Amino acid sequence: MSTGYQIVVCGGIVPDPLQTLEPVTGPAGPGLKNELMLPAVLDPWAGHALYEAAHLAKQVPGSKAWLVSLGPKAKLQQVMMTVAQKVSFELVALDGPGGGFTESFEVAAALAEAIQALPGLDRSRLLLFGGWESASRGGGTTLQMIGERLGILDQFQGVDSLVVGGDGSLQILERIEGGKHQVSRCAGPPAVLGWATGNLPEPPNNPQVGMANMRVNMPALQKAKPAKLGAEGLTYARVSLPKQQRETRIVKDQPAGEIAREILAWITTA
Amino acid sequence: METILVLLHTDPDGSLARSALEAVGAARGLQGQMSGSTLVAGLVGGEIQTAAASLAGCGAARILAASGPEFTQSRYATDAAAAEAVCRAAGATIVVAPGTSRWHRALPGVAQRLNGRVDTHVTGVSAEGGAPVVTRWYYRQRMEASLTRTLRPWIIVVDPGCQAPWQGEIGSTAPEPVPVSLPEGCERTTVSGVQAPAADQQTIRPDADLLFVAGAGWTKKQADGKVHGPEAGELILGFLRLSQASLGGSKSLVDLKGEGEAVLPFMTHLNQVGQTGATPRHPKGLATCCHGEEPHVVGWRFITERRAVNLDPNCGWARGKADVLYVADAFEVMRQVNALLAARAKA
Numbered sequence: 091m092s093t094g095y096q097i098v099v100c101g102g103i104v105p106d107p108l109q110t111l112e113p114v115t116g117p118a119g120p121g122l123k124n125e126l127m128l129p130a131v132l133d134p135w136a137g138h139a140l141y142e143a144a145h146l147a148k149q150v151p152g153s154k155a156w157l158v159s160l161g162p163k164a165k166l167q168q169v170m171m172t173v174a175q176k177v178s179f180e181l182v183a184l185d186g187p188g189g190g191f192t193e194s195f196e197v198a199a200a201l202a203e204a205i206q207a208l209p210g211l212d213r214s215r216l217l218l219f220g221g222w223e224s225a226s227r228g229g230g231t232t233l234q235m236i237g238e239r240l241g242i243l244d245q246f247q248g249v250d251s252l253v254v255g256g257d258g259s260l261q262i263l264e265r266i267e268g269g270k271h272q273v274s275r276c277a278g279p280p281a282v283l284g285w286a287t288g289n290l291p292e293p294p295n296n297p298q299v300g301m302a303n304m305r306v307n308m309p310a311l312q313k314a315k316p317a318k319l320g321a322e323g324l325t326y327a328r329v330s331l332p333k334q335q336r337e338t339r340i341v342k343d344q345p346a347g348e349i350a351r352e353i354l355a356w357i358t359t360a
Numbered sequence: 361m362e363t364i365l366v367l368l369h370t371d372p373d374g375s376l377a378r379s380a381l382e383a384v385g386a387a388r389g390l391q392g393q394m395s396g397s398t399l400v401a402g403l404v405g406g407e408i409q410t411a412a413a414s415l416a417g418c419g420a421a422r423i424l425a426a427s428g429p430e431f432t433q434s435r436y437a438t439d440a441a442a443a444e445a446v447c448r449a450a451g452a453t454i455v456v457a458p459g460t461s462r463w464h465r466a467l468p469g470v471a472q473r474l475n476g477r478v479d480t481h482v483t484g485v486s487a488e489g490g491a492p493v494v495t496r497w498y499y500r501q502r503m504e505a506s507l508t509r510t511l512r513p514w515i516i517v518v519d520p521g522c523q524a525p526w527q528g529e530i531g532s533t534a535p536e537p538v539p540v541s542l543p544e545g546c547e548r549t550t551v552s553g554v555q556a557p558a559a560d561q562q563t564i565r566p567d568a569d570l571l572f573v574a575g576a577g578w579t580k581k582q583a584d585g586k587v588h589g590p591e592a593g594e595l596i597l598g599f600l601r602l603s604q605a606s607l608g609g610s611k612s613l614v615d616l617k618g619e620g621e622a623v624l625p626f627m628t629h630l631n632q633v634g635q636t637g638a639t640p641r642h643p644k645g646l647a648t649c650c651h652g653e654e655p656h657v658v659g660w661r662f663i664t665e666r667r668a669v670n671l672d673p674n675c676g677w678a679r680g681k682a683d684v685l686y687v688a689d690a691f692e693v694m695r696q697v698n699a700l701l702a703a704r705a706k707a
Binding site: 195229233237265270286331332339351356 | 460646693
């Protein structure tokens with residue numbers, strides 16, 4: 091029996107954080123202006139999950155990492171050209187809307203179906219990874235629903251560390267309130283881990299990894315199954331940008347001592 | 361007719377946290393706006409008597425409780441089972457819950473089990489035209505949406521700090537016990553404890569009146585052409601100690617540590633605010649040496665009063681985003697602020 095892990099990372103794509111975003115409402119509901127024109131990146135916390143998955147797969151012989159991603163096929167291809175150069179994984183692509191206004195219940199159903207269809211997946215060795223929240227919907231709800239659909243009862247969110255013990259148990263640090271971590275010990279897979287930042291830096295680009303990945307992942311992109319997402323019973327009344335502009339009083343040429351007194355008076359006034 | 365369940369878990373000492381009382385306030389507010397609706401309170405925890413007593417006057421028609429030693433730990437399998445049982449026992453159509461790490465982990469799975477829907481990070485709950493409406497942010501606090509749902513049950517997880525906490529007299533009440541059927545293997549996970557910095561080294565204080573945001577400018581060459589990392593650390597930690605402020609850091613500053621530059625060793629990803637960090641809620645915020653445009657400025661979207669100390673009068677972090685921008689050397693200003701705070705503490 092293999093002791094390797096079957097690590098499935100769920101990760102979507104989001105607009106590059108440096109882009110200016112503007113909401114628009116179309117017949118299918120709200121979306122982003124020029125959404126398909128915006129450069130995209132792998133969702134940041136899902137990216138951390140992917141790097142942790144690849145790292146773990148390297149450490150434990152017999153392990154394998156997949157990336158299951160739902161988004162518009164053309165955008166997925168664009169993002170994968172970069173992501174595939176970072177770490178080794180096998181892509182499972184679903185062609186569908188990937189924006190923040192989609193329904194997590196529906197996204198979870200589509201992703202769970204894709205995971206269940208992975209050939210040869212040993213669910214007793216499954217570690218389901220993903221970001222604990224996306225940078226689009228930011229709900230932090232999808233992974234738990236996938237876990238439920240796959241019957242996984244050991245779930246963790248806001249994970250910053252995973253250490254495999256000598257007995258195969260998993261020691262997990264999860265973010266909790268007040269800048270603290272909860273320390274848990276799980277008997278072993280299957281488990282769901284929604285990653286926060288983790289501990290690994292973004293790997294440098296490796297063209298050899300990229301070429302090996304894309305040999306497998308380009309056909310996967312071509313075969314991407316369409317995923318239709320509904321939004322039964324959900325109505326957006328309004329989507330708007332916040333009023334951001336404040337009237338800033340600019341204080342120049344004032345001695346540091348005076349500024350310090352002004353700040354002190356401000357912070358000590360209720 | 362909606363049955364609104366306010367679903368709470370107790371703290372380890374059996375009491376209710378402020379965020380739980382905020383959820384009670386939100387649920388009561390919604391019930392008040394929806395004629396014919398019923399309010400039910402649900403509790404999950406190891407010991408629930410103290411919490412139940414504190415809810416005696418909240419106006420709930422019923423108080424339900426799933427309690428026992430297996431629910432003391434914050435653990436998905438047991439929390440989800442208990443929450444599911446309470447939701448079913450209440451016949452809840454709408455569930456209002458506080459956005460704690462414990463409920464954030466468990467309640468989306470409960471929504472799946474109930475074939476319901478869930479919205480988290482909700483900042484506003486109200487009724488419009490007789491229908492419940494929630495407000496939440498998308499794209500990391502860059503746009504705000506109001507939405508409603510017709511599918512039930514609808515689980516609404518309210519962000520802490522967005523609602524006024526309910527306050528009521530402690531009374532006497534006997535909660536209805538809810539039996540929970542625990543699935544096999546639900547205790548494969550055990551919680552062994554909490555890892556936290558020593559009390560005098562804890563820099564994240566969610567209840568602080570002030571958020572102090574340190575930017576990467578603290579680690580750059582100063583007017584003398586040299587980097588003053590240790591002094592920057594002393595000034596920042598000194599200010600935090602004297603003011604009891606909470607510390608936030610920009611992504612660029614936090615990332616320096618990951619890149620092996622031990623410039624401010626106490627700064628971790630937990631401190632990070634902004635696009636890929638936290639968006640904490642504090643009444644006041646003071647940003648120092650922060651640079652960057654919109655994506656990073658979301659870090660203080662929910663800070664009410666904002667001031668900044670920065671050498672660049674046109675900095676995108678401050679101009680148009682802060683109420684006051686002091687164009688000055690943060691090292692010099694904070695050195696003097698610390699001296700004034702120290703003198704004040706001695707007096």
